[in-house]
Amino acid sequence: MELSYWELKNWFTNVDYTIVGSGIVGLHTALRLRERFPAAKILVLEKGMLPQGASTKNAGFACFGSLSEILEDLKTHSEDDVMTLIENRWKGLQMLRKRLGDVAIDFKPHGGYELFLKEDEFGFSECISRMSFVNEILKPLFKAEVFAKETDRFGFGNVQDYLIFNPFEAQIDIGNMMNELLKQAVSENILILNQQTVTSYAEAGNHVEVVLSDFSFKTQKLLFATNGFAESLTNGAVKPARAQVLITEPIHNLDIKGTFHLDRGYYYFRNINNRILLGGGRNLDFEGETTTKFGETKIIQNKLEDLLKNVILPNQDFQISHRWSGIMGIGNSKKPVVSQLSENVFCGVRLGGMGVAIGSLIGNELADLI
Known part of the structure; x- marks a missing residue:
C-alpha cells in the first residue's frame, strides 16, 4: 500500500517510540513516556479493532489473589517472591485508581x-x-x-x-476503564492505529525498522506490550x-x-x-x-x-x-517479564492473569527502561 505524503508526515516520520499493543500495559507505557518525554512522537499499534488480548475481555476483578491462590504460589515461589507479587499487584491497583x-x-x-x-x-x-x-x-x-x-x-x-x-x-467496569485510558492517550497526543499487525522488525543502527502487513517505517525505540502473544519474543518464557x-x-x-x-x-x-x-x-x-x-x-x-x-x-x-x-x-514463574531485548527493543509481558492489578505498574516499568 502506498502512503501519501500527509500520511507519512503525520504518522510515520520521526517516530520516537512505537508501542505494540493498546491494552492496559501498552497505554500506561505510552502515558508514562509522555510524562517523561513531552515532545516525543509516540505511536501505538494494535492488531485488533479493540485491544486484542484480555484488556477488554476480562472479568473486571480488582484483586491480588485469593487465599488458595496465594497458598498455591507459596508451594512454587519463595515467601519473598509471593510477597513482592502481592505488593506489586496492590501498588498497581492504586496506580490505576489514581x-x-x-x-x-x-x-x-x-x-x-x-x-x-x-x-x-x-x-x-x-x-x-x-x-x-x-x-x-x-x-x-x-x-x-x-x-x-x-x-x-x-x-x-x-x-x-x-x-x-x-x-x-x-x-x-473494564469497558469504562479502557475508554478512559484511550481518552487520556488521545488527549496527550499519542497516536493509536488499530488493525495493524507487526509482522517483523529489524534493528539498524540507532533505530528499528518495523514491518507491517503493507509497509514499513522507522522508530527510535520499539516496545512490546503484547502479553499472551509474546511467546516468540521471550523464547517460550510466556x-x-x-x-x-x-x-x-x-x-x-x-x-x-x-x-x-x-x-x-x-x-x-x-x-x-x-x-x-x-x-x-x-x-x-x-x-x-x-x-x-x-x-x-x-x-x-x-x-x-x-x-x-x-x-x-x-x-x-x-x-x-x-x-x-x-x-x-x-509462565513457569508468575513474575512479569519486563526486559530489554536488544539495544532498541523492549517488552513488558507475562501478567499471569492479573493484568488489571499489575498492568499499570508494568506499563510504567516498561517505559522507565528507556
Whole structure:
C-alpha cells in the first residue's frame, strides 16, 4: 500500500517510540513516556479493532489473589517472591485508581469471597488452617487482617458452610476503564492505529525498522506490550492461556454482590448490572487452552453452566446472554517479564492473569527502561 505524503508526515516520520499493543500495559507505557518525554512522537499499534488480548475481555476483578491462590504460589515461589507479587499487584491497583479515578472505572469496593465445593474438604481445611499465617505475612502491607471466615449468606449450592472474605477486593467496569485510558492517550497526543499487525522488525543502527502487513517505517525505540502473544519474543518464557467467559441475562432481585473465587482461582464470578459474569475452566484442558485462538469449547462452557445451575444460582431461572474469550500470558514463574531485548527493543509481558492489578505498574516499568 502506498502512503501519501500527509500520511507519512503525520504518522510515520520521526517516530520516537512505537508501542505494540493498546491494552492496559501498552497505554500506561505510552502515558508514562509522555510524562517523561513531552515532545516525543509516540505511536501505538494494535492488531485488533479493540485491544486484542484480555484488556477488554476480562472479568473486571480488582484483586491480588485469593487465599488458595496465594497458598498455591507459596508451594512454587519463595515467601519473598509471593510477597513482592502481592505488593506489586496492590501498588498497581492504586496506580490505576489514581490515574483514572474511581468514578471513571466504576470502582465498587464490595469485597471478595472464596467459596469451596462440598467435596473440596481438603482445600477448605488447608485455607482455614493457614489463614492466620497468610494474614500475618500480609499485615505489613495492608495494616490489617486480609482474610476472614464468614457464613455463606448468598445461598450458594453444594458448598462449604463458610466463605473466606477479603475486604480489600473490588470490582471495576473494564469497558469504562479502557475508554478512559484511550481518552487520556488521545488527549496527550499519542497516536493509536488499530488493525495493524507487526509482522517483523529489524534493528539498524540507532533505530528499528518495523514491518507491517503493507509497509514499513522507522522508530527510535520499539516496545512490546503484547502479553499472551509474546511467546516468540521471550523464547517460550510466556505461554498463551485462553480464558472463557459467559454472562447471563439480567436476573430479577439478584442478591449476589462482590467478586468470587472458586477452585484456586480457576473459576471466578461477579455481579454486573443484575447479571452474573462467570469465567474460567482452563484447568479442564490445559493443553487445549494454551492457544492464541479466541473461541469457546463445549467441555468448559458446559462446566460453567453447571456451576451456574448447581452452585451459584441454585433454584433460580437464568438465561445465558453472551459468551466470549480472552488471551492471558502465563509462565513457569508468575513474575512479569519486563526486559530489554536488544539495544532498541523492549517488552513488558507475562501478567499471569492479573493484568488489571499489575498492568499499570508494568506499563510504567516498561517505559522507565528507556
